Amino acid sequence: MSEKNIQQDRPAFHGSDIEQIEQYYKIPAESIIKFGANVNPLGLSATLKKDLAEHLDVITSYPDRDYKELRSAIADYCGVKMEHVVTGNGSTELISLLISERNARHAMVIGPTYSEYERELSLTGGRISEYNLSEEHDFHLDIDDFAKALADDVDFVILCNPNNPTSSAMKKDELRSLLELCNSRDIFVMIDETYVEFAPDVSEITAMPLAATYDNLMILRGVSKFYAAPGLRLGYGVTSNQAFLDTLKKHQNPWSLNSLGAYAGVRMLQDKDFIQKTRSLILSERERILNELNSFRYAKAYPAYANFILVKILRDDLTSFDIFDQAIRHGMMIRDCSSFEGLPGEYIRFCIMLPEDNTRLLHCLAKSLA
The missing domain is CATH 3.90.1150.10 (Aspartate Aminotransferase, domain 1)
Structure with missing residues (x-):
């Protein structure tokens, strides 16, 4: 052996x-x-620790059911419209809601990547395919090759950008090409930007500026990694697909994010x-x-x-x-x-x-x- x-x-x-x-x-x-x-x-930010310690009484009240202050802070932080923002109990909840609501017939996951995507997809009963990035190209996505690999019945694509575990990333122009390709074939795209704030130039690789243009897109982020707050369970998503947003909110539990998370989220994103x-x-x-x-x-x-x-x-x-x-x-x-x-x-x-x-x-x- x-x-x-x-x-x-x-x-x-x-x-x-x-x-x-x-x-x-x-x-x-x-x-x-x-x-x-x-x-x-x-x-965790020392400033935030002090602030939270002085405002623990926020847990004695329900959070605003629409999380308007938090969604406004997220919108300012990401450069998007507040009406395009949804919050959740960590990005994990939003991944689960998004996948279950899309109920894809055939999903394609760009890998190698986070295994939770396929676990959630497996619960919907649809077909799952993987398109694995090539080591020869330093795990950078080749759009033309990806297009050839897309089966006719694929209706959902999942991308982590920057990707885990490869740390590779697609740039904004490449993301636009990907979204154009998927839009022409009626494919919805989920982009997980959990690690985007660590990028050398965030504006170079974030899909946030594309959200208003492409309604076949939802971008997900959270505060677990960059803000060192995995236990807070604060995630958020951005999409201009209003019909999908309405459906998502209808199936989401009310007050899925607690008062402390809603309060802390605003302060985190403003802690320059x-x-x-x-x-x-x-x-x-x-x-x-x-x-x-x-x-x-x-x-x-x-x-x-x-x-x-x-x-x-x-x-x-x-x-x-x-x-x-x-x-x-x-x-x-x-x-x-x-x-x-x-x-x-x-x-x-x-x-x-x-x-x-x-x-x-x-x-x-x-x-x-x-």
Whole structure:
């Protein structure tokens, strides 16, 4: 039996499996640096923490059923119309609602990507196809090739932009071409922009400016990653398809977002100091990390638009689990990408943390890959 076959019998951990990792490796969870979670290393904004502590009494009242203040703040933040904004209990709720309401006959998912899309699609009973991005093109979508792969009955396309786990991204002109193609074939497009705020130039890759023009589009975002608030469960979507918005709201539970989430959301999106600090950290560290990785003999790092980097292992005697195991034994949890469908080969993914932690990880990876 080959070494790589032996590795397949070992456990596969996801980014949130900290308790399982603690049990398996006998390492205290609080001592592990979570390079697999893709959450802003600065944590929750100190300004927001203070503000929330002083306004906890908002939970004694129901939130505004229409979330007008929050939707107005989102509209200003994204440069869209307030009437095109819907809020939800995390982007997960909106993904679920969108997929169930579209009830696609044949959905195509652009991968390799987040597995939750296909899980939700499987509940609707329709056909699911995958179009996997090519490693030869650094996981960048080729529109012409994608068009050829679209079956005649496809009526729903899902894209994560920037994509997880590849950190690749489509630019606005390419997104426009994709939407034109799909519009001409009566295909609705869902674009998940969970990681867009980490991009070097957000305006270059966000689909928000296209929302008013294309009513076959819904864009989803949340505050879990950039604002380091996954427990708040605040997500939002933008679409100019009013009929679909009305249907979505009709099937959504009232007050699906609690009062604290509605209050915090407004303040988060207006916290310019926190936004600037986060972007400054991520942009400078991403460049530094990529530069160092590019000097490694046995690693290929791909262009990154999100706050994480995908790396291909170029040593035949090393697997992604080997590198994961090496890192976790030094108190650093990265992502072994072997569980991602459509990603053949040996890959790891890790997010950008504080500079000193990033340096520790690079030194660890260098032992096997430099």
